Amino acid sequence: MSNIDLQALIPNNVHLGENRQLQRALEHWQPAFLNWWDEMGPSDFKAREVYLRTAVGVDAQGWASYGYTPMPDYRWGIFLADKEEGRKIGFGDFMGQDVWQDVPGEYRSTFRRLIVTQGDTEPASVEQQRMLGHTAPSLYDLRNLFQVNVEEGRHLWAMVYLLHAHFGRDGREEAEELLERHSGDPDKPRILGTFNEPMDNWLSFFCFTYFTDRDGKFQLKSFAESAFDPLARTTRFMLTEEAHHMFVGETGIGRVIKRTLEVMKELDTEDVATLRKAGVIDLPTVQKFLNFWFTSSLDLFGSEASSNAANYFSNGIKGRPDEPKFADHVESDTEMTIQVPDGKGGMKGETITVRNGINEVTRLEYVKDCNVGVTRWNMGIKRAGVNFELKLPSTRFRRQVGVWANVPTTPGGYPISQAEYDAKKDDWLPTAADLAYVKSLMQRVAEPGKMAAWIAPPDRGINALPVEYEYVKL
Numbered sequence: 001m002s003n004i005d006l007q008a009l010i011p012n013n014v015h016l017g018e019n020r021q022l023q024r025a026l027e028h029w030q031p032a033f034l035n036w037w038d039e040m041g042p043s044d045f046k047a048r049e050v051y052l053r054t055a056v057g058v059d060a061q062g063w064a065s066y067g068y069t070p071m072p073d074y075r076w077g078i079f080l081a082d083k084e085e086g087r088k089i090g091f092g093d094f095m096g097q098d099v100w101q102d103v104p105g106e107y108r109s110t111f112r113r114l115i116v117t118q119g120d121t122e123p124a125s126v127e128q129q130r131m132l133g134h135t136a137p138s139l140y141d142l143r144n145l146f147q148v149n150v151e152e153g154r155h156l157w158a159m160v161y162l163l164h165a166h167f168g169r170d171g172r173e174e175a176e177e178l179l180e181r182h183s184g185d186p187d188k189p190r191i192l193g194t195f196n197e198p199m200d201n202w203l204s205f206f207c208f209t210y211f212t213d214r215d216g217k218f219q220l221k222s223f224a225e226s227a228f229d230p231l232a233r234t235t236r237f238m239l240t241e242e243a244h245h246m247f248v249g250e251t252g253i254g255r256v257i258k259r260t261l262e263v264m265k266e267l268d269t270e271d272v273a274t275l276r277k278a279g280v281i282d283l284p285t286v287q288k289f290l291n292f293w294f295t296s297s298l299d300l301f302g303s304e305a306s307s308n309a310a311n312y313f314s315n316g317i318k319g320r321p322d323e324p325k326f327a328d329h330v331e332s333d334t335e336m337t338i339q340v341p342d343g344k345g346g347m348k349g350e351t352i353t354v355r356n357g358i359n360e361v362t363r364l365e366y367v368k369d370c371n372v373g374v375t376r377w378n379m380g381i382k383r384a385g386v387n388f389e390l391k392l393p394s395t396r397f398r399r400q401v402g403v404w405a406n407v408p409t410t411p412g413g414y415p416i417s418q419a420e421y422d423a424k425k426d427d428w429l430p431t432a433a434d435l436a437y438v439k440s441l442m443q444r445v446a447e448p449g450k451m452a453a454w455i456a457p458p459d460r461g462i463n464a465l466p467v468e469y470e471y472v473k474l
């Protein structure tokens with residue numbers, strides 16, 4: 001069991017008090033973080049008491065405590081999963097050797113870049129969600145938004161700890177820059193595409209927490225296999241918090257659909273204009289939002305064939321999610337087939353090494369996981385007797401990274417001409433009118449237990465409390 005210091009200025013289980021230089025460096029970064037939170041974190045609500053979960057340890061049972069906290073007083077701490085004595089590298093060329101407690105010099109810049117990329121997404125998401133508090137459909141949802149926000153802040157701390165503890169001056173400089181790039185900033189944007197997308201409505205927020213946080217899950221799982229043990233331990237604990245974020249997404253989309261189905265039944269109609277007049281989000285619009293956020297998140301896995309990915313895998317830097325479940329952990333000369341454009345308006349199979357294809361292997365695992373929720377939502381639609389099926393588009397649709405980048409296809413993934421794509425795209429992706437309609441529904445509901453008219457209440461409240469609980473004291 002690791003030693004947990006909750007009284008320290010920075011709560012931690014990494015013996016920070018025994019390393020004065022590191023402690024001082026992090027205590028120096030802390031005011032910069034708080035300043036960033038103040039300027040770029042949730043707009044307003046600073047003095048409000050929010051019923052929040054705070055990580056206080058890494059025990060599977062009692063790792064979190066719940067209570068009212070104003071967000072700026074949240075105790076952002078550094079927690080690593082307990083060390084596994086005798087842990088060995090589980091994949092790649094160094095399989096079976098002892099894991100590393102420090103970064104080997106030859107992989108230093110690679111690790112730094114990956115940790116910075118991971119770290120960059122955490123504050124980026126908080127920035128994207130900055131204005132949503134003003135239009136929360138209920139106090140329950142408002143609290144969940146803030147819960148997600150403070151935990152993304154803690155995940156930034158997790159990466160900053162690694163940068164400070166293992167990368168010297170370069171690491172400290174990178175930690176500063178994590179607070180200087182901003183989502184959507186034309187001069188200093190966030191590193192990965194999805195994290196620069198604007199988010200001014202709650203359907204986008206639910207799609208983001210369902211699809212983009214799930215990319216987080218898979219990337220963190222890949223890091224959890226890393227030979228660099230502090231990275232593996234940090235990300236393993238981050239995954240504990242991440243589960244709630246995806247729950248917010250899955251139940252959020254599910255509640256939007258449930259409410260729409262109720263009104264469809266009440267009015268006995270599938271007509272989009274009638275449903276919009278009644279103030280709910282029609283299912284074809286939900287499908288368009290899924291198309292947008294799913295495809296944006298597919299890009300986050302990188303190119304189908306990537307020598308970077310092969311290098312990460314060969315050298316034990318980053319594995320595959322749940323590496324133990326794969327049969328071959330070395331993949332020294334194995335091959336796989338990917339679909340690529342054939343240059344003549346069609347597609348063809350291309351053989352690549354599995355090592356080069358690790359991004360694609362991870363992406364396909366991700367797609368399977370995304371489909372679990374879709375199946376559940378479709379069951380609800382079927383139970384309501386409505387003839388409509390939500391469907392995730394192909395991994396070739398609307399890609400901006402990889403072999404299918406900027407190749408026009410149907411949602412089913414069949415290459416089409418640009419003209420055909422342009423003529424059809426309003427049927428497949430949210431239009432300005434769809435966005436304006438969804439945005440027009442976004443009005444704050446602040447009475448405990450009450451919900452906006454476009455979303456059904458959740459099945460249960462937080463931490464066994466009722467849905468009517470005053471989750472945020474406004």
Ligand code: BYC
Pocket residue numbers: 114115117118121122125152191192193194212213214215216217219220299300301302303304305306307308309318359401
């Ligand atoms: N946008 O060789 P390739 C989360 C860059 S989410 C812009 O295919 P590689 C969270 C790529 O960086 C998880 N650029 O890439 C969720 C590379 O640039 P450099 C975040 C992109 O290295 C919600 C170049 O294109 N964690 O935690 O095989 C809320 C060549 O690409 C994009 C990570 O991403 C893009 N979408 O794989 C809060 C893990 N995709 O290096 C948090 C760390 C690729 O040549 N990152 N590029 O300048 C990685 O492991 C890898 O960087 C990637 C890319 C998997 C992203």
